[in-house]
Amino acid sequence: MKHITIADIAREAGVSKATVSRVISKSNLVSEKTTSRVSSVIEKHSYIPNVLAQGLAGKPTRNIGVIVDEFPNNFYIDLADGIDKVVSANNYTFQVMSSQWEPARELEGVCSMLKSRVDGLLITPLSSNSPAVMELEKSGIPFVLVNSKSEDPDVSYVCCDNYRGGALLAEHINSLEHEQVIIVSVFDHETVRDRIRGFEDHLCSGAVPIIRYSNAKTYRDGYELAPTVAEYDSIMKKKTSLFVTNDYVAIGFIARFLEMGISIPRQVTVAGFDDIRLSALCRVPLTTVSQSVCEMGRTAAEYLLRLIKKNSRSPLRKLIEPYLVIRESTTKKTSE
Amino acid sequence: MKHITIADIAREAGVSKATVSRVISKSNLVSEKTTSRVSSVIEKHSYIPNVLAQGLAGKPTRNIGVIVDEFPNNFYIDLADGIDKVVSANNYTFQVMSSQWEPARELEGVCSMLKSRVDGLLITPLSSNSPAVMELEKSGIPFVLVNSKSEDPDVSYVCCDNYRGGALLAEHINSLEHEQVIIVSVFDHETVRDRIRGFEDHLCSGAVPIIRYSNAKTYRDGYELAPTVAEYDSIMKKKTSLFVTNDYVAIGFIARFLEMGISIPRQVTVAGFDDIRLSALCRVPLTTVSQSVCEMGRTAAEYLLRLIKKNSRSPLRKLIEPYLVIRESTTKKTSE
DNA sequence: CTGTTAGCGCCTTCAC
DNA sequence: GTGAAGGCGCTAACAG
Numbered sequence: 277m278k279h280i281t282i283a284d285i286a287r288e289a290g291v292s293k294a295t296v297s298r299v300i301s302k303s304n305l306v307s308e309k310t311t312s313r314v315s316s317v318i319e320k321h322s323y324i325p326n327v328l329a330q331g332l333a334g335k336p337t338r339n340i341g342v343i344v345d346e347f348p349n350n351f352y353i354d355l356a357d358g359i360d361k362v363v364s365a366n367n368y369t370f371q372v373m374s375s376q377w378e379p380a381r382e383l384e385g386v387c388s389m390l391k392s393r394v395d396g397l398l399i400t401p402l403s404s405n406s407p408a409v410m411e412l413e414k415s416g417i418p419f420v421l422v423n424s425k426s427e428d429p430d431v432s433y434v435c436c437d438n439y440r441g442g443a444l445l446a447e448h449i450n451s452l453e454h455e456q457v458i459i460v461s462v463f464d465h466e467t468v469r470d471r472i473r474g475f476e477d478h479l480c481s482g483a484v485p486i487i488r489y490s491n492a493k494t495y496r497d498g499y500e501l502a503p504t505v506a507e508y509d510s511i512m513k514k515k516t517s518l519f520v521t522n523d524y525v526a527i528g529f530i531a532r533f534l535e536m537g538i539s540i541p542r543q544v545t546v547a548g549f550d551d552i553r554l555s556a557l558c559r560v561p562l563t564t565v566s567q568s569v570c571e572m573g574r575t576a577a578e579y580l581l582r583l584i585k586k587n588s589r590s591p592l593r594k595l596i597e598p599y600l601v602i603r604e605s606t607t608k609k610t611s612e
Numbered sequence: 613m614k615h616i617t618i619a620d621i622a623r624e625a626g627v628s629k630a631t632v633s634r635v636i637s638k639s640n641l642v643s644e645k646t647t648s649r650v651s652s653v654i655e656k657h658s659y660i661p662n663v664l665a666q667g668l669a670g671k672p673t674r675n676i677g678v679i680v681d682e683f684p685n686n687f688y689i690d691l692a693d694g695i696d697k698v699v700s701a702n703n704y705t706f707q708v709m710s711s712q713w714e715p716a717r718e719l720e721g722v723c724s725m726l727k728s729r730v731d732g733l734l735i736t737p738l739s740s741n742s743p744a745v746m747e748l749e750k751s752g753i754p755f756v757l758v759n760s761k762s763e764d765p766d767v768s769y770v771c772c773d774n775y776r777g778g779a780l781l782a783e784h785i786n787s788l789e790h791e792q793v794i795i796v797s798v799f800d801h802e803t804v805r806d807r808i809r810g811f812e813d814h815l816c817s818g819a820v821p822i823i824r825y826s827n828a829k830t831y832r833d834g835y836e837l838a839p840t841v842a843e844y845d846s847i848m849k850k851k852t853s854l855f856v857t858n859d860y861v862a863i864g865f866i867a868r869f870l871e872m873g874i875s876i877p878r879q880v881t882v883a884g885f886d887d888i889r890l891s892a893l894c895r896v897p898l899t900t901v902s903q904s905v906c907e908m909g910r911t912a913a914e915y916l917l918r919l920i921k922k923n924s925r926s927p928l929r930k931l932i933e934p935y936l937v938i939r940e941s942t943t944k945k946t947s948e
Numbered sequence: 949c950t951g952t953t954a955g956c957g958c959c960t961t962c963a964c
Numbered sequence: 965g966t967g968a969a970g971g972c973g974c975t976a977a978c979a980g
Contacts, residue, residue, distance in 0.1 A: 281973055292951045297975060305949060322750075324727040328667040329973035332956045337664075339707065339728065347692040348906075356683040360710050364717075369724055371675070371707030374696050381700075388705055391660040392675065495893075527893060557831075557863060558893050570684075617957055628967045633959060643965060665957035668972045 280323045289317045300325055331393055340580060341389035342372045343382065343399040343408070350552040351569055355422065358573020359398065366581055368395075375402060382408040390415055396580045398422055404433075404466065418583035420592070422576045423467060432583065432591040434576040436567035438467045441598035442474025445519060445547055445565055448600055450480045452545055455514040457481065458505060460489040460498075460529075462522040471521050471549055471565075492520070498528025505529075506536060516544045517606075523548035523555045523564055530560050530605065545606040561603035572596055616659045625653045636661055667729055676916060677725035678708045679718065679735040679744070686888040687905055691758065694909020695734065702917055704731075711738060718744040726751055732916045734758055740767075740802065754919035756928065758912045759803060768919065768927040770912040772903035774803045777934035778810025781855060781883055781901055784936055786816045788881055791850040793817065794841060796825045796834075796865075798858040807857050807885055807901075828856070834864025841865075842872060852880045853942075859884035859891045859900055866896050866941065881942040897939035908932055 282300075286293045291310060298306050299314045306314075317323075331337045342359060344352050356372070363370050373389070375382035379402055386408045389397055397419040401409050404426045412419045413431070421433035449457070457479065461468055479486070487509055492501050498520065509516065520526035526548030533540055540546060540560050548555060551566035579592040618636075622629045627646060634642045635650045642650075653659075667673045678695060680688050692708070699706050709725070711718035715738055722744045725733055733755040737745050740762045748755045749767070757769035785793070793815065797804055812822070823845055828837050834856065845852065856862035862884030869876055876882060876896050884891060887902035915928040 279973090282975095283973080293974075294952080294976085295950060298950085301975085307949060310949085324723060326668070326973050327728040328664045328673070329956090330975075331664040332662070332668055332958090333973080333975040334956065335975070337728075347696055348689050350689075352692075353684050353686075353689050356688075356708070360683055364709070369707055369709060369728065371705055372692070373700070373705060387660060392663040392673075392705065531893070554890050554893060557867070557890060557895070559895055615957090618959095619957080629958075630960080630968080631966060634966090637959085641965065646965080662957050665972090666959075668974090669957080669959040670972065671959070 279326070280321050282323075282325065285314065285317050285321070285323055289314045336395045336584070337393050338368045339392075339394050340368055340370045340577075340584075341385075341392075341394040341397045342370050343385045343389070343397065344372065344374055345377055345400055345402070346374050350554075351423075351550070354569035355400075355573040358570040358575075359577045360573075362574050362577040362581065368581070370398075375408075377402065379406050379408070382406060383411060386411050386415075390417065396420075396584045398576050398580055400424065404428075404431075418580060420576050420579050420583070422572060425466065425593075425595075430591055432579055432593055434572050434579060434594050434596065436467070436572065436598050437595040438470035438567075438598070439474035439477075440595075441549060441565040441567065442471040442476075443478040444474075444598065444600040445549070446475045446478035448563070448602065448606065449517050449519065449545070449547065450478075452517055452541075452606060453515060454484065454517040454545070456485050456487060456509065456511075456516050458487045458489065458509060458511075458516060458518045460492050460501070460505075460518065460520040460525065462493050462520075462525055463491065468521050475519060492525045492528075493522075495524045495528040495531075498525035499532045500528075502529045502532035503536065506533070506538060511538070511544050518544055518546045519548075520546065521549050523550040523552045523562060526562055526564070526605075527554060527558050530558070530562070534559060541604065541606050541608055547606055551601055555601075556603065560605045563603045563606040564601055565598045566601050567598045568596060615662070616657050618659075618661065621650065621653050621657070621659055625650045672731045672920070673729050674704045675728075675730050676704055676706045676913075676920075677721075677728075677730040677733045678706050679721045679725070679733070680708065680710055681713055681736055681738070682710050686890075687759075687886070690905035691736070691909040694906040694911075695913045696909075698910050698913040698917065704917070706734075711744075713738065715742055715744070718742060719747060722747050722751075726753065732756075732920045734912050734916055736760065740764075740769075754916060756912050756915050756919070758908060761802065761929075761931075766927055768915055768929055770908050770915060770930050770932065772803070772908065772934050773931040774806035774903075774934070775810035775813075776931075777885060777901040777903065778807040778812075779814040780810075780934065780936040781885070782811045782814035784899070784938065784942065785853050785855065785881070785883065786814075788853055788877075788942060789851060790820065790853040790881070792821050792823060792845065792847075792852050794823045794825065794845060794847075794852060794854045796828050796837070796841075796854065796856040796861065798829050798856075798861055799827065804857050811855060828861045828864075829858075831860045831864040831867075834861035835868045836864075838865045838868035839872065842869070842874060847874070847880050854880055854882045856882065857885050859886040859888045859898060862898055862900070862941075863890060863894050866894070866898070870895060877940065877942050877944055883942055887937055891937075892939070896941045899939045899942040900937055901934045902937050903934045904932060 286296045373385040400423045548564040551564045555562040622632045709721040736759045884900040887900045891898040
């Protein structure tokens with residue numbers, strides 16, 4: 277079954293294609309009579325204009341692209357939710373791709389989006405100067421970086437103020453008693469580095485030693501690293517403050533500590549970062565820093581639409597203020 | 613800055629547009645020499661063919677549409693992950709929309725997808741005969757229902773076998789001691805109805821009363837409904853088995869019960885449905901039925917691609933087998 | 949207000 | 965093997 281085209285409508289309504297086109301785009305230089313006649317024919321056949329043709333003929337596609345690291349991730353759903361809210365409210369649609377953390381796939385994704393002629397692009401880049409971002413700059417298409425910053429004064433971005441988040445946490449931890457501080461960082465990403473910098477810059481360590489671990493990425497990693505950390509740093513003997521730069525991993529630590537009979541927060545306090553849903557509801561609710569990912573999505577989408585519409589060359593940027601959420605993993609309400 | 617077109621490439625390579633087109637589509641009736649010459653020009657300008665034009669000229673867009681209820685939802689991320697895996701492996705892209713549970717938006721979504729000429733559509737419909745699905749049938753475009761079944765013998769779908777899931781749970785609960793059973797159903801959806809039917813059909817109630825509540829949708833709802841349920845049905849006195857048709861809500865119940873000092877599973881056992889991540893890690897790990905949403909996504913996407921490629925008119929359908937996950941909320945390892 | 953005329957960038961016959 | 969020509973469905977001047 278062939279699609280109905282504008283020509284069919286025009287013929288049946290006894291007007292020219294141009295007139296039909298005008299009716300569709302609500303250009304108000306068509307008489308009311310013709311408008312209603314044409315409209316009814318459109319209605320009757322439930323005719324839907326072909327976006328491809330519209331796009332080819334120069335109209336914006338009203339479709340934006342979104343590239344994320346991966347889907348199975350709390351970060352992504354909140355982001356998608358935020359984006360969806362503003363995008364759909366503005367009668368735009370969006371398509372998504374995941375880079376699976378591979379620069380090559382990320383670049384491919386950008387190319388793919390580019391060739392489907394999206395009006396603009398949102399991307400959580402692997403790094404602020406990944407090939408994908410370079411390609412984007414070259415293309416001249418409006419885009420905004422999400423969850424990443426950029427040195428380049430021309431690029432727009434929306435990111436959590438991770439440095440500040442780390443600082444908030446440090447201030448809280450300063451108020452706790454401890455004989456050592458352990459920092460476990462997840463993968464190597466600018467956001468994570470900022471968290472740690474903020475944390476270290478504001479920690480009143482005094483004579484207290486700081487111990488660092490890196491590269492724990494998952495719940496499982498935390499779960500498995502816990503005994504090593506516990507034994508090697510003899511946390512049974514020294515009261516310890518543990519900062520894990522990602523909630524999921526932190527929760528893995530907690531789970532294992534509990535199994536090992538290590539009391540939280542009495543012997544060890546644990547703090548995370550992100551405030552995923554789980555953090556409030558897990559065995560020992562987790563003290564963490566909340567970054568409003570949904571707001572990040574909303575803001576980024578708004579910025580992008582603004583760039584698209586006004587073609588405003590001035591870059592738009594925002595650091596979203598994180599806030600501290602104190603729960604039982606660092607305060608002594610319970611002890612298990 | 614104008615986009616480079618096929619004509620530019622043709623001119624620079626000293627061939628016709630047709631030849632360039634052939635090179636792009638890897639049609640092998642072009643001499644190797646011309647191929648490499650053209651390719652290098654394409655490379656040099658990093659030329660990307662315009663998908664809109666290609667689509668207009670009759671080629672498939674290799675873009676499929678996905679319509680879901682809402683994004684901020686564990687179900688969605690797993691689904692997206694599954695879809696992404698097969699879609700990207702096949703060099704397709706996808707765009708997403710959410711219905712926000714409103715039939716009107718759902719229909720709009722379908723229309724929007726249709727007009728952007730997606731090659732096919734995946735949808736988790738509000739109901740198997742919602743206007744959106746009707747529209748889809750009319751359109752003749754390949755589509756498959758996800759998380760929904762259909763009476764219509766022509767419609768393809770992939771769904772969890774919710775009836776079976778309910779049955780599995782009933783069998784487990786039959787083995788527990790109790791003096792009453794309480795069923796709390798979340799919103800009115802065919803999948804939820806199936807869960808309850810399966811549950812009730814396989815419950816050996818005997819003389820044990822079954823009490824029903826409905827319309828608890830969120831964690832909060834569970835949390836707030838708990839005291840009422842506890843008091844009204846005097847669960848302090850009667851050993852109770854509680855089945856909540858959705859994990860999130862079940863976890864809300866558990867949280868409140870604990871606060872009220874009601875011991876789980878000693879006094880009340882709680883079972884859920886879905887097996888979201890949280891269920892394994894919350895205060896009292898939740899017995900539940902796992903439906904592999906990721907697999908659902910994968911299967912659905914595979915079916916859709918098959919429909920698109922072979923234009924196979926035979927509908928493809930599958931009920932995915934759920935399985936029971938028994939945890940502490942129904943067994944007596946802990947007691948709090 | 950409305951119709952006519954060109955394209956938009958690409959693919960696909962059909963000839964050579 | 966390769967080129968020329970027509971058309972995909974629509975919009976945007978330009979005339980009337």
